[in-house]
Amino acid sequence: MKRIALVAAATLLTWHVMAQEKIVQTAGRDGLGEFAPGFARLNDDVLFGEVWNRPGLDARERSMVTVAALIGKGMVDSSLEHHLRFARTNGVTRTEIAEMLTHIAFYAGWPNAWAAFRLAKEVWTDDSDAGDAMAAFQREMIFPVGEPNTAYAQYFTGRSYLARISTEQVAFVNVTFEPRCRNNWHIHKAAKGGGQMLVGVAGRGWYQEEGRPAQAILPGTVVHIPANVKHWHGAAADSWFAHLAFEIPGENSANEWLEPVTDEAYDRLGGSSCRE
DSSP, rough: HHHHHHHHHHHHHHHHHHSSSSOOOOOHHHHHHOOHHHHHHIIIIIIITTTOOTTOOOHHHHHHHHHHHHHHHHHOOOHHHHHHHHHTTTTTOHHHHHHHHHHHHHOOHHHHHHHHHHHHHHHHOOOOHHHHHHHHHTTTTEEEEEEOGGGGGGGGGGGGEEEEESSSSSOOOEEEOOOOOOEEEEEOSEEEEEOOOEEEEEEEEEEEEETSEEEETTTTTTEEOOOTOEEEEEEESSSSSSEEEOOOEETOEEEEEEOOOOHHHGGGGGGGOTOO
16 A cells, blocks of 8 residues: 555646646846847756756745845845745645745845845735635645636636646636636537536535536546537535646537526535535
């Protein structure tokens, strides 16, 4: 059993590494490419291209270490601002940066911490508790949350996010829903074949076909959706939720988007446990 657990852990680590985007930096060449091409290459290709992409620490952890090191050296200038913005991009939340700087103040000096707080306040100025919650949810799963799902926002109640995981061989995406978010009733139409498959990734969600009780989706749950069946899926009321979505090839396939799932119908699901 121990060997099986170790293999599973190694596999999970591999998936996690694959899911992380490779960090690419061009600041050196953009700012110093003609004046100091050797330094630019070391900055872009070695520091960021190699060191920041080494296994052992993820980008979020490396950002936290870098911010702490810069403040410790008293470097509270544009370099720190850049790395604070990079830290936010890498998933460091407003709550975490505030706690980090408070802790660092006792080791790196109160004035340094004050200067860092002024920069951090600007970087996280439009952040919210929801942003913190999404960043925390991101750390629960091996696939990225992705970008706001603006292209299909009109077919969703609440905010959703889309990350394209693969566009070759088998194309599939990771769809993330904030609590209570769900898509409209819809049908994957096809003359032959077609349909969709969902795989729960993180959090808790629902899947429902017309005329049938809603089905809970938990991490690892696989849902096979036949072609030409009216259905919807989305997050539980008290949980962020993410699933992989695989479109099954079919003849003359097309999606037909229908009416939203009403609040009344959605709230009736509260009588069923999404943990079962």
